[in-house]
Amino acid sequence: MLNHTAEVSLSKFMTKLLRHTPAEYGLLLDPEDGSCLLEDLQRVIHAAPKWAGITEEDIRQVVRNSEKQRFAIEEDRIKARYGHSHAKLAYEPGVPPEVLYHGTHQAALPSIFKEGLLPMGRQYVHLSEGLHFASLAGSRRGKLILLAVDTVKAVHLGVTFYYAGNEVWLSEPVPPACIALREEP
Known part of the structure; x- marks a missing residue:
């Protein structure tokens, strides 16, 4: 289990990977929804020496505890919900509150x-x-x-x-x- 400081730091790294510069780290995101396999994200994170010991549960902890709910895990895939600067993802138009x-x-x-x-x-x-x-x-x-x-x-x-x-x-x-x-x- 990550302590709070490590959790915040990993969240920032995941944000960089899933929202801003995935290609820089060799991470391929689905062009439709910006998701990737959880195991692919973990592999990329492991490549950074600081994060060599990160587990899937550590990643899930970051997703659960993110105050802004930046990430979503669906089955074996993970994505950033919003905030992408690397590509314009397609979202379904909706009717917002007034x-x-x-x-x-x-x-x-x-x-x-x-x-x-x-x-x-x-x-x-x-x-x-x-x-x-x-x-x-x-x-x-x-x-x-x-x-x-x-x-x-x-x-x-x-x-x-x-x-x-x-x-x-x-x-x-x-x-x-x-x-x-x-x-x-």
């Missing part, structure tokens, strides 16, 4: 209110059904600002939304007219 949330920081607001929400190096804009995930994402770079996205208006303006699982929604760029500061309850 309001989704996006966490950001103060310095980003002028750009967001001028240009809208953009993927910023990712394939999609990341939104969440609840405030918890939006807060986690937005608090990384400074004072947290929560934005509310009017999805009804966004769909009317041509934005497509995709459900990535675990309260996370992905979308094409969201126009400024659909974005507001979240009012405190």
Whole structure:
């Protein structure tokens, strides 16, 4: 069983492998859903000297304990649910709740209110059904600002939304007219 520090470190490495630079490590992901065999991921992880002793149960522990639920294991396959920068995976369009949330920081607001929400190096804009995930994402770079996205208006303006699982929604760029500061309850 991994301690918390090792778990966080392995999670970051798995994120790199499954979301950003799989080819750099010789990991082939399914072009449809971004998954690979769990044993293939474990083999690639083992190739890094720091992780030579990692077991399948260690990988499963990271998946279970990931606060943002970044990964999913289905049968003998594992994938990152969202956040890919290496390839644009196909998701089924869905009908989101009327309001989704996006966490950001103060310095980003002028750009967001001028240009809208953009993927910023990712394939999609990341939104969440609840405030918890939006807060986690937005608090990384400074004072947290929560934005509310009017999805009804966004769909009317041509934005497509995709459900990535675990309260996370992905979308094409969201126009400024659909974005507001979240009012405190």
